[in-house]
Amino acid sequence: MATGSSQLPKRGQNWSRRAVLGGAGLTALGLGATAPTGRPLAASTGAAAPARLALGDTEVTVLSDGGLVLPMDLYLPDTPEPEIAALLAPHGMPTDMVRPDCNLTLLRSGDRVVLFDAGAGPLFQDTAGKLPASLAAAGVDPAEVTDLCFTHAHPDHLWGVLDDFDEPVFPNARCWMGRAEWDYWRAPATLTTISEARQSFVVGARNRMAAIEDRVELFDAGAEILPGIEAVGSFGHTPGHVCFMIHRGDGLLVVGDAIGNAVISFERPDWHAGSDHDVEQGAATRRRLLDRLTADRTRIVGFHLPYPGIGMVERSGAHYRFAATG
Incomplete structure (x- = not known):
């Protein structure tokens, strides 16, 4: 099992293989077959067409799992409504809910097909669970996936390992998950100490973890889990x-949910996100990431940024902005 350090690299240092940066309940609100952002859909899939990116001689494909619908009082439970409106209204965004896309990253390198996260599967929200159709549109058989790398174990990232019949969607994939993440969701005390609204997250995570347990490799932050990753x-x-x-x-950081909204996370990274387990630590992590990404000009792909979620972080006055490049 891979291990490593989780120390935050000093500003000005380049990203290196050993230099690393230190929910409320989600209500399913069906929107029909259209994508939350209204972007063009792949024919008859309900998901956006695959987007491709070259990284040297390696190809990255961003795949859509559809999107989520989250009431604003769950997404920003500690922020007064006037402050939310003042931030979002100038961007033409609704102030009563957020509709984040779900973007999964696929890497082809030699004989490896690496998928980062597994999507929501069929049992979370009706607007999500589109990954199988997106894989088909990209010409990828789920049985081809050799490695599944999980950013974390929330439903929209983990539950897609099983289909409607509790059969594995990626039967040949070795599954990589951080040791701290695996241990947290499996710990006996988690179900009794987590909020009631998130207890279903624990039950769902344990069910999926049991299904992949014989294929899991645990690692510590800082580890090179696969060559160049x-x-x-x-x-x-x-x-x-x-x-x-x-x-x-030129490198690419798959940010998962550490940076979750193209406006809120960049312009108000200190705001407490209701989906964060530890709101203070989540805010501190966002600030550190945004600062490093700006300084190092590192390209990112964000799981919940507007599809396909590829871009750069730039300074914007005292805050930051997401500059989409994909």
């Missing part, structure tokens, strides 16, 4: 959340 500690959203730095070409 480094786990970056980014705790707060969950106790063991990690990003993944892909050291190919």
Whole structure:
């Protein structure tokens, strides 16, 4: 099992293979077959068409799992409504809910087909669970996937390992999960200490973890889990959340849910996110990530940023902005 350090690299240092950065209940509100952002859909799938990116001689494909619908009082439970409106209204965004896309990253390298997270599957929200259709549109058989790398174990990232019949969707994949994340969701005390609204998350995570247990490799933040793929500690959203730095070409950071909204997370990273397990640590992690990504000009792909979620972080006055490049 892979191990490593989780120390935050000093500002000005380049990303290296050993340099790393230190929910409320989700209500399913069906929106029919259209994507939450209204973008063009792949024919008859309910998901956006695959987006491709070259990293040197390696190809990355971003796949859509559809999107989520989250009431604002769950997403920003501690923020007064006037402050939310003042931030979002100038961007033409609704102030009563957020509709984040769900973007999964697929890496082809040699004989490896690496998928980062597994999507929501069929049992979470009606607007999500589109990954199988997106894989088909990209010409990828789920049986081809050799490695599944999990940023964390929330439903929209883990539950897609099983289909409607509790059969494995990726039967040949070795599954990589951070040791702290695995231990948290499996710990006996978690079910009794987590909020009642999230107890279903624990039950669902344990069910999926049991299904993949014989194929799991645990690692510590800082480990190079696969050649050129480094786990970056980014705790707060969950106790063991990690990003993944892909050291190919100019590099790409798969940020998972450490940065979750293209406006709120960038312009108000200090705001407490209701989906964060530890709201203070989650905010601190966002600030550190945004600062490093700006300084190092590292490209990112965000799981919940507007599809396909590829872009750069830039300074915008005292805050930051997401500059989409994909």
